[in-house]
Amino acid sequence: MPSLATALMPRSAGTLVVLLALLVLWQGLHLLVGASSLASPAATVAKLASLLVTGEFWLNISETMRAFVAAFAISLFGGIALGIVLGVRKLAGNVAEPILTTLYSIPKVVLYPLVLLCFGLGISAKIAFGVMHGLIPITLFSMNAIRQMKPVYRRTSQVMRLSPVQNAFTVIMPAILPEIISGVRLGFSLTLLGVLIGEMFASQRGLGFLLTSAINLGQIDTIMAIALLLTVFAVTCNALMMRFDRRLTHR
Template sequence: MPRITGTALVLLFCLLLWQTLHLLVGASSLASPFQTVVKLGSLLATAEFWQNVAETMRAFAAAFLISLVGGIALGILLGVRRLAGNVAEPILVNLYSIPKVVLYPLVLLCFGLGISAKIAFGVMHGLIPITLFSMNAIRQMKPVYRRTAQVLRLSSAQSAFTVILPAILPEVISGVRLGFSLTLLGVLIGEMFASQRGLGFMLISAINIGQIDTIMAVALLLTIVAVTCNSLLLLLNRRMGYR
């Protein structure tokens, strides 16, 4: 109950701050909460908006699946092989520190215009964090788990799926939470640069013509989706941590 009350107070504070900023800067710079909700409601009633949502969700689902499976598999591989992990970790960190926008021309050259480029841009954002979380979770794992797998003479695949992955699952979910948000961000940025459909395209189009209410409505929808999914993953992470 106290947690629900605290969440409600935070939401109320954010709404009051939003309304205050709207009154200070005016509707031409920031739509009010009421205007934003009304605009979002009108967008949800149009078929074109749902087509853009479907386009974004298709690209995001593919990018997140690749980031999830690839990140966990690569993280386990580098975590088990300590030398390979020690060599790969600084490389991955340095790669992730590069602003992804400067790599977008290369992505377009390799994948062309369309959904493939958006998926690639999403994977570029989400793969490395999940890999690093998974790899470091194995490094911090109790040695008894791996020794047990050796005593039972499990194969590498059996050891990974029946011993290592269950042992590091709470830490992996933490990486997945971060990877989820960053993958979505990457897909949206990809849609802003080279796309004719999607929520990112809607955002950049609204920015170009100054439709503040549309910008705020799309941002509100994305915030609700991201916060809801992140909260569900956090709840799962806490439950796994208590086991």
């Protein structure tokens, strides 16, 4: 029987090949368009290393993470709760689904003046903008997961006369958890994107604000360094959620 290390070798080798291919493509594009348009991988890593040793940069990271954690927590728990309610109540779900889909298709940027009017300039507006991006996908995934759940689970909970809370936590949640994780992965990325866009429009601190400042000043190396940091963070978190999802599926 092959060991775990042996089973993971092909996957690790494939990941390494993809990373090397991306680095080669990145370096090739840098040579093609020049440093004024795209920083090289080495220059980007060096710039990121220089930023990470400054206290001001960590203050901006902390500001973005505060807004992101709050927005993602609201999107996660609110989306799952709303999805369960709409999934269990078929009529409410049928009415809400086209409304949520339409709201999700609207470019959120056009709603930003309304967000500023309601929440003002500050972290509240960034949190609201993040929730606007992440809440609906998690809600839709959770609702559709309940719709596709085996009917025998619901009948069993009715026979056992479980309360709505017991039904939600002991029957529905375990049954739809893999689908919820898929929605959470999407909601995670979109919430982070929403917070960054919020910082780019109206903020005096945060990674989104730094990106806007770097764009205005034409600092390509700073733009690439922040983009690399955000990419590593998002890919790492996504990989951890995928690993958790595979373990659940295996069980």
